[in-house]
């Protein structure tokens with residue numbers, strides 16, 4: 338087994354092209370668990386933590402670019418205003434020790450149905466930047482998840498970063514687990530409102546083979562109180578039911594399919610209500626960019 | 632492979648490191664620093680907590696090669712960590728909180744003393760990781776509330792104490808550090 342430690346992204350791509358079997362490592366919080374447990378070691382570890390350009394984020398027009406190496410810690414402390422849903426999800430990941438190391442790209446690389454960033458990336462319409470020596474391509478998040486712990490990257494590709502719109506309205510995230518920390522979600526929901534377009538997007542986790550959107554629930558957007566006022570009980574109920582109907586849960590050690598279907602429905606209603614309450618509170622959702630000082 | 636890093640203020644080199652090896656293994660088995668404990672190797676228990684470039688991490692989840700050129704502080708070095716009481720004493724500062732000498736004459740960090748004084752150590756297996764995590768907590772939040780402590784220590788499991796004495800120890804350490812002055816932690 339080899340340990341390869343490039344210091345530029347170009348070198349990292351060249352290494353990955355030269356040995357597609359090499360496994361990239363960032364925080365190691367998924368990978369090292371397996372290696373410590375004696376899983377067969379890959380021929381090489383491709384350490385990306387010395388690639389400084391991945392450990393950065395930037396605002397570009399109405400989008401935020403988040404480099405592959407940005408940790409949950411930084412999502413929480415630096416991106417809470419621009420990407421509130423992602424920061425909320427990041428706060429629920431593991432423990433401080435985990436959040437100090439683990440990354441967004443690592444969550445995508447693992448592509449677990451229960452990964453906490455996935456519902457938010459789906460709800461905000463993120464794009465994954467996949468790069469190789471052949472060039473770079475943008476994979477819409479809706480096309481990224483290919484099956485249980487499978488994704489759309491080619492063997493020679495690395496995730497360079499993720500792009501997502503600066504918030505266009507309130508965003509919420511919630512998950513169910515047995516503790517308030519250190520839990521993989523039994524189910525999770527992210528909701529993102531686009532105030533200017535009057536649309537809502539919903540992502541769910543741990544309730545299907547892959548993270549997925551709840552499209553039928555999104556179709557209920559026109560019934561939401563965009564100009565303020567209470568959420569109609571019937572709309573809330575239909576929204577929750579539509580989210581539950583979008584799932585295909587299983588029984589496993591963390592919960593039964595029936596419990597997941599029930600709890601995801603409850604979470605969907607709650608996160609929608611929280612997001613609408615935020616809408617009431619904020620005075621300045623500045624059109625498309627959603628820049629709000631509220 | 633060879634890994635060179637700074638551990639507790641000293642440049643150290645480990646040879647014959649297996650590329651899939653954890654920093655925890657390297658520290659304990661190759662660098663003679665068994666203070667950092669190995670309990671789960673899954674990131675769940677926090678007994679392997681060290682400061683990597685100043686941030687608490689699970690050493691069991693860091694590949695040793697990722698620590699190349701980086702700075703690590705383990706429980707063995709926490710009392711000498713910059714800003715500690717011991718560092719103040721070396722600078723001849725007055726008004727330092729009481730420090731205790733261990734059998735080998737080294738000095739304890741006020742957080743370690745508080746753990747002893749509060750009865751927060753039973754079998755002691757979780758203690759090194761907790762001490763490192765608490766030193767970091769008090770550096771960023773000198774007067775944490777109970778819920779802030781619980782959140783900061785959510786990744787450190789203890790099978791013995793029931794955590795109440797650990798919370799007492801954190802409050803005691805916070806008081807003593809506050810009494811000792813602004814750069815004591």
Ligand SMILES: Cc1cc2nc3c(=O)[nH]c(=O)nc-3n(C[C@H](O)[C@H](O)[C@H](O)COP(=O)(O)OP(=O)(O)OC[C@H]3O[C@@H](n4cnc5c(N)ncnc54)[C@H](O)[C@@H]3O)c2cc1C
Pocket residue numbers: 360361362363364365366367368369370385405429430431432435438439440441442443444445446447451452453454490494495496497519520521522673674675
């Ligand atoms: C104690 C503990 C608690 C946890 N709690 C949670 C939780 O609450 N929620 C949650 O979602 N997850 C949790 N996790 C899982 C893990 O922390 C996350 O999935 C994290 O985002 C992984 O990031 P990483 O940087 O550590 O990934 P790594 O372990 O470094 O890599 C993970 C995978 O991504 C691949 N990869 C890494 N970088 C790239 C890249 N640039 N391009 C392509 N592929 C890449 C790797 O090859 C590997 O397959 C937990 C893990 C532990 C140990």
Ligand code: FES
Pocket residue numbers: 668669670671672673674675676677678679680689690691692
């Ligand atoms: S040994 Fe590292 S967290 Fe348990």
Ligand code: FES
Pocket residue numbers: 751752753754755756757758788789790791792
């Ligand atoms: S004192 Fe025994 S595990 Fe904490």
